[in-house]
Amino acid sequence: MRNIKRFFWTYLCVLTGLWLVAELMVWSSPTNFFAWRSVLMQYSGVLGIGVMSAAMVLAVRPVVFEPYLGGLDKMYRLHKWLGISGLVISIAHWLLAQGTKWAVGWGWLQRPQRGPRAELLDAPIQQFFLNQRGLAESIGEWAFYAAVLLMVLALVKRFPYRYFFKTHHLLAVAYLALVWHSVVLLKFDYWTGVLGPLMAVLMGAGTVAALMVLLRRVAVGRQVVGEVAAIRRHESLNVVAVDILCKGRWAGHESGQFAFVTLHEDEGPHPYTISSAWTGDGHITFIIKALGDYTRTLSERVHVGDVVKLEGPYGRFTFQGVQKRQIWVGAGIGITPFISRMKALAAQSDGKTIDLFHPTAVYDEHAIGMMARDAEAAGVHLHVLWSQRDGQLNAARLTELVPGWRDADIWFCGPAPFGQSLKKDLGALGLPESRFHQELFQMR
Template identity: 60%
Template sequence: MRVIQRVFLAFPVLLTALWILGDPGAFSGLNGFFAWRNVLMQYSGVLGIGVMSFAMLLSLRPAWFERRLGGLDKLYRLHRWLGIAGLSITVAHWLLAQGPKWLVQLGWLQRGNRPPRPLLPEGSLQQWFAHQRGFAEGVGEWAFYAAVVLMLLALVKWFPYRRFFQTHRLLAVCYLALVFHSVVLLRFEYWSTPLGAGLALLMAGGCVGAVMALLRRHLGGRRIRGRVIGLQRQPEIGVLGVDIEPDAGWPGHEAGQFAFISFDDAEGPHPFTIASAWSGEPRLRFLIKALGDYTRLLPGRLHVGSVVTLEGPYGRFTFEGDARRQIWIGGGIGITPFLARLQALGSAPDGRDIDLFHSTAQYDPDVIARLQREATAAKVRLHVLWDPRDGRLDVAGIVSQVPDWREADVWFCGPGGFGRAIRDGLLRLGLPAGRFHQELFEMR
């Protein structure tokens, strides 16, 4: 989490530094409101297109950057933050452009005399840019309106995922229009500075990301087909077990990783954690909780023989670390990555001392019995807490059961609020932040 916070804060600082280096006299000799407004228009434009370009680059899912951020879930969290920041900056940029016009029309602000425009060499690139200014302003304004609507829809949870999947790609079109707007309206002198070179690289990469997004392509794991070979319904806990046989090309996976699965091309891919260890046999197991309209309808739509599309594996929730002591915490369906790890340890122990806490609001004796058998085979101590009977798991319950918790790496998968409560409680007691590992994955 700290890594993506540092990147999120450092990126606009870097852009600001490049802008100041490119125009060190930007704030000198400014006289009047409109002079300040023009400078701030350039600055907000640089920040806005820079942040949006970075977000578009991340949509490519670059593997080298995913590794440095700590997983695709962290990359998507940074992508979301950048999207919100880009929306905020472009709103400020739009207000700087339109607000003074409204104030002049209302008679609350007096427009000063515009300085004469310099004569530009006939046929030069700079002259061509100058001739395109009016068109670029109009393109940018309408792209801004469309982008605001699409970004707000992406942030609204009740907007159906299927519609989100269909509309979110349109942001790529808006981005390409805003790149044209920025290239034309950026001060021409900036292009010969490090700022111009940096923006050119960012926008070029962003344009590649936008085109690939429109084509539904990226740099991540390859897509392969698969076939459903088994379905197990667990109605007591609202879970559907799905066994899939991937076609040739699945590279294998580590316990704790996830894959994107498309059961329906119109719906688009959804991320699901792989619940089985990889033994070389072409078989993947997924546990799908009925948490929304799409997942609730899957038991009636899927059947043995259904063809699906797989993509992956992704994720860094892979139980690595130097500590010989580990504490695992699975909340509800968050038990899934630990099931895969239990299977892996059952065939290849790693010598770690492990306690697994499973907190659940729904109880199925057969499911718990299978979990206990796998934990025993993996030599992992299992603690099951059924909320109606035992209350919800808290930090006090963990430290009382694991006296040497300070020497442990903690791996959590479950509801976000539950994870924050456990993390904050353990950190207050002295657990180093780097020892707490949590999936942050959200598609929107």
């Protein structure tokens, strides 16, 4: 989280700083409301298309940024922040434009008289942009309405995922329209200053990303077709384990990573943590809990022999750290990455002392038995906390059961509020923030 917060605020500050430099180079002190409005329109336009461009680039899942931003789960959180920022900035930009027109129409403001614009015969490119202003304004306004609607739908959790998957890519169309709007209406002098090259790179990269989205070329090099090889249902836990045999070449994965899995084309890809260690035989297992409309019907819809598409692997929840002791907390279905890691450690130990806490509301003897065998084979100390019998896990209990917790890396996967509470309490006891690793497994 720290890395994406730094990037977010640094990015906004860089855009603001370069805009200030560019604006001061052509500064003429605004003398009335309309002059100030023009300045603010340019600033909000630069910020708006800037954050939208970054969000569009992140939408194509560029793994090159994973080491710097903490994994694709963190990148999607940054994508969401950028999207919300773009929404707020765009609304402010629109209000500056439309609100002023309303105020003039209501007689609250007097628009300055303007004469006809002179033809720029010695600057044909600038003249071309001037000729396109009316069209660019109209295109930008309608693209704004479409973008607002699509972004609001993306933020509404009740909007079904299968519809979100089908509609969200239409934002790429709105983005391309807003790029044209920005290119034409951005102050022409900016392009020859310090701001112009950055805006050209951002909008160029965003345009390429938008075309990849529209042409369905996102991460095509990381996709492989597979087949459902086996299905195991655990009714008491409300989960289904799906074994997939890759028919193409899977690049391999580390324990704790996830993949996008398309089991049904009408539903689209869903992210699931990989629960099996990679052995090179093409088999991958996913343990999927019934949490939503789709996953609740999955056990009846998926069958052995079904064709599956995998994309990945992604994520940096890979148990890497310099500390010789690790504490794992896998709450509920959050146990999945730890199962994968235990299977990998059973084949090759990393020499670390590990305690695994598994708080659960449902005690399934068969599942707990398999977990205990995996833990024994991996040399992991397992602590199963059945809430009905053992109560809740908290920082005080964890530190009591693991006296050497101050020298450990903490790896947490489970409900986000639980993780945030545990991180806060352990931090208050002296655990450095950098040693608490939490996956943000929310893709919208």
